[in-house]
Each structure stands twice: as C-alpha cells, then as structure tokens.
Amino acid sequence: MVIKSLAGVAKEALRSPETLEYPEEREAVADNYRGIHKLDMKTCISCAACARICPNQTINMVEVNTERGKKEMPEINFERCLFCALCEEVCPTACLVLTKDYNFEKFDRREFINRPEDLK
Numbered sequence: 001m002v003i004k005s006l007a008g009v010a011k012e013a014l015r016s017p018e019t020l021e022y023p024e025e026r027e028a029v030a031d032n033y034r035g036i037h038k039l040d041m042k043t044c045i046s047c048a049a050c051a052r053i054c055p056n057q058t059i060n061m062v063e064v065n066t067e068r069g070k071k072e073m074p075e076i077n078f079e080r081c082l083f084c085a086l087c088e089e090v091c092p093t094a095c096l097v098l099t100k101d102y103n104f105e106k107f108d109r110r111e112f113i114n115r116p117e118d119l120k
C-alpha cells in the first residue's frame, strides 16, 4: 500500500507541469467563443444600429476625427458587455466583429470603456 502510494507520488513528481505560462502560452478557445470586439473605423458608417440593438446599453456613440471629418462611432464598455454578438449581427458593413481575444483584464474599471480607436 505504502509502495503504491510512493509510486503514485513519484509519477506525479516526474510529470511535466500542466500550468500554462500565461500570457506567453494560451489555451485555444472554442470555435464559437465570443471575445472582445474589433472595429474597422474605415468601413463604419455611423448608423448606430449596434448601439440600438445592444440589450445592455453597452455601446455609446462618440465623436471621432477621421480623414473625412468628424463621425460618430461605437465606444464599448466591456464591464457591461454580455458578449451576445447582436451588435456584430446587425452591423450592415461587418465592421464590428467579436474576436477570439479574451485578454482584457484591467486594474481600473474605467479602462473597460474602449473608445473606437481602441477597438483594434
């Protein structure tokens, strides 16, 4: 019994570590995983459909300077986001998409609010 237990301990001690060295090593996410948003500011037409459909009032249309003057584009508060992807579904130009990126930890809750320029 004791020998069997010691053999088990030795086996575990020799096994390579299971812990990933995050953030250098990351686990693969599922195909249908919905992560943080990406916005293509060049193709956003400022229609605000994303802001209107959002069920949790996560999207605020804010003014940004573009090559063609001032335009309103989505600012997203990830603290409120449900990652439902309705904003992606409704976007007529497919410029707003949810990525596989889940790396958005913050030290200050105000940093969860991402302006259009930050949604890259």
Ligand code: SF4
Pocket: 053, 054, 055, 056, 057, 058, 059, 076, 080, 081, 082, 083, 084, 085, 086, 087, 088
């Ligand atoms: S994923 Fe859902 S909750 Fe998040 S911003 Fe889009 S519509 Fe709103």
Ligand code: SF4
Pocket: 039, 043, 044, 045, 046, 047, 048, 049, 050, 051, 073, 074, 090, 091, 092, 093, 094, 095, 096
């Ligand atoms: S991201 Fe899409 S839905 Fe939202 S304002 Fe731009 S074009 Fe419209």
